[in-house]
Amino acid sequence: MITIKELPDENLFTAGHTACPGCGVAMSIRNAIRVLGKDTSVYVPASCAVVFGTTFPYGAWKVPFFHTAFENTGACLTGMQAAFEKKGKKVTSVGFAGDGGTYDIGLQSMSGAAERNDDVIYICLDNEAYMNTGIQRSGGTPFGAWTTTTPVGAKVQGNRRFKKNLGEIVAAHEIPYYATLSIGHPLDFIRKVEKAKNIKGFRFLHMFTPCIPGWKMDPAKTVEVTKRAVESGMWTLYEVENGEKKITFKPGKMKSVRDYLMMQGRFRHMSDEDIKKLQMWVCKKWNLHYKEKGAPEVCEIAPPEEHHAVTEEHREMHGP
Amino acid sequence: MFEVRFHGRGGQGAVMAAQTLAEAAVIEGNYAVAFPFFGAERRGAPVLAFTRIDSKKIYSKTQIYSPDCVVVLDDSLLDTIDVVAGLKPGGSVVINSRDKPEDIDLGISVKTAVVDATSVALEILKAPITNTAILGAFARATGIIKLESLEEAIKRRFGEKLGEKIAERNSLAARTAYGKTVIGTSKGIKKLEPKKQWLPTYQELPAGGSLIEGKTDAGLIGPGSFIENKVSGWATFRPLRDREKCTMCLLCWFYCPEGTIVRISDRGDLMTNYDYCKGCGVCANECPVDAIKMVRARV
Numbered sequence: 001m002i003t004i005k006e007l008p009d010e011n012l013f014t015a016g017h018t019a020c021p022g023c024g025v026a027m028s029i030r031n032a033i034r035v036l037g038k039d040t041s042v043y044v045p046a047s048c049a050v051v052f053g054t055t056f057p058y059g060a061w062k063v064p065f066f067h068t069a070f071e072n073t074g075a076c077l078t079g080m081q082a083a084f085e086k087k088g089k090k091v092t093s094v095g096f097a098g099d100g101g102t103y104d105i106g107l108q109s110m111s112g113a114a115e116r117n118d119d120v121i122y123i124c125l126d127n128e129a130y131m132n133t134g135i136q137r138s139g140g141t142p143f144g145a146w147t148t149t150t151p152v153g154a155k156v157q158g159n160r161r162f163k164k165n166l167g168e169i170v171a172a173h174e175i176p177y178y179a180t181l182s183i184g185h186p187l188d189f190i191r192k193v194e195k196a197k198n199i200k201g202f203r204f205l206h207m208f209t210p211c212i213p214g215w216k217m218d219p220a221k222t223v224e225v226t227k228r229a230v231e232s233g234m235w236t237l238y239e240v241e242n243g244e245k246k247i248t249f250k251p252g253k254m255k256s257v258r259d260y261l262m263m264q265g266r267f268r269h270m271s272d273e274d275i276k277k278l279q280m281w282v283c284k285k286w287n288l289h290y291k292e293k294g295a296p297e298v299c300e301i302a303p304p305e306e307h308h309a310v311t312e313e314h315r316e317m318h319g320p
Numbered sequence: 321m322f323e324v325r326f327h328g329r330g331g332q333g334a335v336m337a338a339q340t341l342a343e344a345a346v347i348e349g350n351y352a353v354a355f356p357f358f359g360a361e362r363r364g365a366p367v368l369a370f371t372r373i374d375s376k377k378i379y380s381k382t383q384i385y386s387p388d389c390v391v392v393l394d395d396s397l398l399d400t401i402d403v404v405a406g407l408k409p410g411g412s413v414v415i416n417s418r419d420k421p422e423d424i425d426l427g428i429s430v431k432t433a434v435v436d437a438t439s440v441a442l443e444i445l446k447a448p449i450t451n452t453a454i455l456g457a458f459a460r461a462t463g464i465i466k467l468e469s470l471e472e473a474i475k476r477r478f479g480e481k482l483g484e485k486i487a488e489r490n491s492l493a494a495r496t497a498y499g500k501t502v503i504g505t506s507k508g509i510k511k512l513e514p515k516k517q518w519l520p521t522y523q524e525l526p527a528g529g530s531l532i533e534g535k536t537d538a539g540l541i542g543p544g545s546f547i548e549n550k551v552s553g554w555a556t557f558r559p560l561r562d563r564e565k566c567t568m569c570l571l572c573w574f575y576c577p578e579g580t581i582v583r584i585s586d587r588g589d590l591m592t593n594y595d596y597c598k599g600c601g602v603c604a605n606e607c608p609v610d611a612i613k614m615v616r617a618r619v
Contacts (some may be wrong), residue, residue, distance in 0.1 A: 220602055
């Protein structure tokens with residue numbers, strides 16, 4: 001297991017890139033590539049990472065870098081890896097796609113690569129909306145969040161759908177390794193990237209990366225907000241290795257989701273009723289992940305017992 | 321017609337300033353348009369916004385190339401951008417700076433109004449968003465709009481989007497800056513050379529746009545060439561590390577999104593390279609022993 005002290009000094013993602021101050025994506029990229037090392041080849045689809053990391057003819061990457069279209073991260077990785085294998089080179093092919101490029105637009109391509117179990121690492125940088133194009137809702141946007149396509153109005157406030165459970169979708173491909181990561185938990189982060197590097201087959205790393213302008217928050221709080229997300233249950237750190245799910249970080253007592261929400265401008269409009277709804281969703285997730293901990297006190301409403309029964313509540317949450 | 325060009329950085333509110341100025345002109349019975357320059361804007365990156373004011377209907381839709389007044393929301397832009405490009409004879413410049421107008425070198429000698437809008441904004445708004453403060457200075461320097469109509473426009477614009485309280489504070493920021501504005505004449509010594517660009521011929525252009533590390537007349541290109549892009553101008557604050565308190569836990573080095581904090585393992589030490597610091601403050605916020613303090617950059 002590597003610790004922070006054992007990481008190499010060299011920066012493979014150089015300074016001078018043009019990300020916003022406090023960018024969670026830049027942090028995640030820098031540290032992921034630190035662990036993956038020099039023998040890595042990177043693919044990035046349309047996203048912030050391609051705009052701030054490479055502006056032709058300049059680039060921040062010190063490893064081979066490739067960029068084409070939005071929807072083909074999985075396919076490109078497959079092609080890159082096939083070429084390296086044919087040439088007899090030992091290179092790790094890594095794709096850094098955003099949540100839009102994974103949850104929505106790149107889903108088919110990612111699914112294809114996972115199905116073929118190609119020997120690549122797919123990294124999803126999840127900042128919970130299409131931030132590069134100016135904050136539009138994606139499949140990864142949580143309930144209640146403001147985006148430009150889920151505005152706050154008199155009748156409807158923010159996103160009405162819940163965050164898509166991408167982890168289950170990816171794990172259902174029966175790939176060798178799926179893990180969720182957060183930059184606020186460095187040891188867990190390093191261990192998972194290192195582990196993924198040494199496994200053969202399709203590996204998926206799901207990184208939680210705060211976006212300062214999109215989440216409307218103080219740039220200094222980037223790391224703090226990821227810690228708060230894990231403590232409240234909005235984000236869970238776990239890994240699925242060959243179908244076996246393991247929680248890798250257990251937070252102490254569950255914190256109210258309100259603490260997490262109020263750090264960010266995108267949630268500040270939320271009504272008590274909406275927060276309760278989101279808290280219920282989080283409680284369900286929490287109970288699922290940390291079974292032995294039992295229902296925490298902050299869960300005012302017990303989660304519905306019959307999972308498939310269509311109640312009034314369900315209809316309101318998920319549509320008819 | 322009176323044309324204004326705003327030079328700012330993403331997040332300082334240059335676009336909002338342009339819109340508010342247009343609204344103030346409309347309140348006074350004029351016609352006005354305001355629009356930003358569209359590019360890949362990111363927080364801290366240089367941005368442009370424009371306002372046109374006229375007593376007649378305005379049909380011109382182009383960007384403003386020869387403004388009557390240039391408003392600069394951040395004086396660090398003066399080092400890299402020729403803000404006075406195309407300024408009409410007899411035009412004026414409004415700058416957010418701590419210097420006196422006589423100490424500012426714009427390349428031409430021109431009427432210059434100066435206000436320390438960052439300090440005003442930090443004091444009143446508790447954030448380095450300088451747009452309303454600089455508008456106060458604009459009203460004082462040009463006299464194109466009255467302070468009262470500007471305050472009314474701020475109340476309307478900001479009140480609608482951010483609530484009355486914030487509008488009230490922004491209006492106070494404009495009034496304070498109006499009072500603190502110093503008007504003088506700038507120096508005209510330096511020659512700003514436009515940044516050289518790499519312009520290869522079609523024979524020189526690599527197939528498929530693929531680049532290897534290279535050096536051109538315009539500087540480095542290819543992998544790792546962003547290292548020549550100094551971004552210190554983005555920062556309002558910068559970190560100061562107390563070596564006595566530091567326990568070398570390396571968390572700041574790990575978290576720094578810029579790579580500003582450099583580790584030298586041989587010496588077992590950390591260095592901060594301020595050329596790349598954007599002043600986000602993550603290091604200070606996460607330091608477990610409070611060894612890092614954020615202080616004002618460019619004092």
